[in-house]
Amino acid sequence: MEENKKSLDEAWREETIDFTYPEGFKEAAKVLTMFPEEDREAMLLAIAGSILFY
Amino acid sequence: MAEEKKKSVDVGVGIGSAEKIDESVERELYNERRQIFADTIALKPAKRVPTMSNFLTWKAFDAGYKLSEACYNWDVMEKVMRHHIETYQFDVNIDNGWRNPNGMMREYGWERHVIKDENESVEVKDSALMESVEEYDEYMQDEDKMLWEKFLPRRRSSCGADKPWTKGQLYEGTLEFLKYREYLGKMNSITQNEYQIPLLCGPVVSTPYENIYGSWRGIRLTGGDLRRYPDKVMELCEYQWEHNMKPVFEGAINGDTSMFLFDTKMPMLGHSILNKKQFAKFYWPWIKEQIDVLAEKHKTTFINSEADLIRFADFLDEIPAGVSMVILELDDIFEFRKRLPNMAVAGGMTNQMLQYGTVQECVDYAKKLVDELGPGYAMSQNKLGAYRNDGKSENVKAVNEFLKDYRP
Numbered sequence: 001m002e003e004n005k006k007s008l009d010e011a012w013r014e015e016t017i018d019f020t021y022p023e024g025f026k027e028a029a030k031v032l033t034m035f036p037e038e039d040r041e042a043m044l045l046a047i048a049g050s051i052l053f054y
Numbered sequence: 055m056a057e058e059k060k061k062s063v064d065v066g067v068g069i070g071s072a073e074k075i076d077e078s079v080e081r082e083l084y085n086e087r088r089q090i091f092a093d094t095i096a097l098k099p100a101k102r103v104p105t106m107s108n109f110l111t112w113k114a115f116d117a118g119y120k121l122s123e124a125c126y127n128w129d130v131m132e133k134v135m136r137h138h139i140e141t142y143q144f145d146v147n148i149d150n151g152w153r154n155p156n157g158m159m160r161e162y163g164w165e166r167h168v169i170k171d172e173n174e175s176v177e178v179k180d181s182a183l184m185e186s187v188e189e190y191d192e193y194m195q196d197e198d199k200m201l202w203e204k205f206l207p208r209r210r211s212s213c214g215a216d217k218p219w220t221k222g223q224l225y226e227g228t229l230e231f232l233k234y235r236e237y238l239g240k241m242n243s244i245t246q247n248e249y250q251i252p253l254l255c256g257p258v259v260s261t262p263y264e265n266i267y268g269s270w271r272g273i274r275l276t277g278g279d280l281r282r283y284p285d286k287v288m289e290l291c292e293y294q295w296e297h298n299m300k301p302v303f304e305g306a307i308n309g310d311t312s313m314f315l316f317d318t319k320m321p322m323l324g325h326s327i328l329n330k331k332q333f334a335k336f337y338w339p340w341i342k343e344q345i346d347v348l349a350e351k352h353k354t355t356f357i358n359s360e361a362d363l364i365r366f367a368d369f370l371d372e373i374p375a376g377v378s379m380v381i382l383e384l385d386d387i388f389e390f391r392k393r394l395p396n397m398a399v400a401g402g403m404t405n406q407m408l409q410y411g412t413v414q415e416c417v418d419y420a421k422k423l424v425d426e427l428g429p430g431y432a433m434s435q436n437k438l439g440a441y442r443n444d445g446k447s448e449n450v451k452a453v454n455e456f457l458k459d460y461r462p
Contacts, residue, residue: 012221012222013220013221013222013225014220014221014222015220015221016218016219016220016221017218017219017220017221017224019202019203019206019207019219020202020203021196021198021199021202021203022199024202025198025202028221028224031221031224031225031228032224032225032228033225034228034229034232043228045198045201045202047228047231048201048202048205048206049201050231051158051159051162051227051231052183052201052205052206052209052269053166053269054154054155054158054159054166054167
């Protein structure tokens with residue numbers, strides 16, 4: 001039971017990111033749970049702009 | 055959204071995330087280093103000639119690591135930096151180990167800078183992010199949409215990411231992004247507080263044309279755009295300056311940049327394909343605007359010039375003394391100094407000399423640089439040290455030891 005729950009929890013990891021704006025972008029930003037909810041979209045924009053160059 | 059992004063996020067990685075200095079630490083050497091740079095920027099005689107490390111991945115080889123060992127592990131990169139600082143004791147480092155965060159990009163799912171341990175090099179996979187001049191308008195209409203829908207997918211694709219991006223990759227990559235920022239803060243703190251080395255410069259603010267040349271259109275397409283669509287290029291330059299670059303510049307000018315030797319950094323590369331007429335139109339106005347404000351506010355900028363710059367000396371004449379230091383790559387530094395005595399200069403020590411010269415030849419050449427260039431000169435290497443053969447350890451060490459005691 002525990003293992004089933006864990007695999008369900010982890011299933012989101014394999015979901016594909018949608019490169020449409022703003023719908024797909026907003027959905028992707030929800031992944032960034034390490035940031036406060038109100039900062040997630042701004043962080044994703046900043047990160048996306050930054051990682052273009054690394 | 056763009057305004058919100060600028061307010062809440064600082065991703066000025068590498069140089070923008072400074073830690074405050076620890077006031078309880080003895081700061082004699084730190085203050086000396088700041089003073090000799092201040093005097094040099096002001097073109098005044100300094101207590102001694104400042105030294106500036108322009109070494110990048112050379113540092114990893116020199117510390118006994120493979121590129122892959124250093125660029126995927128921040129603990130190893132910290133050891134690389136400590137080895138470099140303790141062995142050579144440069145007064146400032148252009149790179150604090152932040153240039154190749156490959157571990158972060160591996161988690162995100164693609165790597166633009168590909169480490170090649172077999173030939174000890176970093177291969178850069180490059181491509182134009184804007185595919186047609188029509189996309190200039192698209193960008194100006196909604197740059198966030200452009201970034202998400204076009205720039206990011208194109209970058210992934212050009213780096214060989216052929217599978218869809220997953221939420222797991224975004225999540226894990228962002229955890230590494232946070233580790234990257236943590237490393238930057240830690241290393242900035244270590245250099246200032248443990249080793250009494252000041253940080254080089256505040257935010258990077260160049261010219262909008264550099265974005266077009268270096269990021270969006272690349273060398274070949276930018277050259278065509280300048281000839282066929284000059285008005286469009288100008289329109290995009292003006293947009294980019296007003297919406298994205300000017301706010302960063304004003305932030306640096308009005309904010310606290312006291313922990314840096316220079317308030318801003320101005321990289322220059324795209325000028326290499328411009329003639330004087332194009333430089334006057336597409337490049338110089340934004341340098342002039344910044345320089346005028348910097349001079350008025352008694353601030354300074356560090357100009358990192360790739361390729362040759364002296365072709366544009368007639369423009370650079372207008373830079374007031376005491377505002378800038380330029381590190382030169384391909385220019386003859388002696389000729390540059392003579393032609394443009396208004397700018398402090400750095401560089402001059404060639405990587406060929408450091409690799410193939412004897413200790414005595416390197417020291418003699420360092421003496422010649424100092425004696426002939428006079429006040430307003432900081433010793434550095436003329437090219438970014440990226441390869442194992444960009445300098446022998448004993449030569450780099452001998453030059454720095456000589457300069458500690460040499461008084462011209």
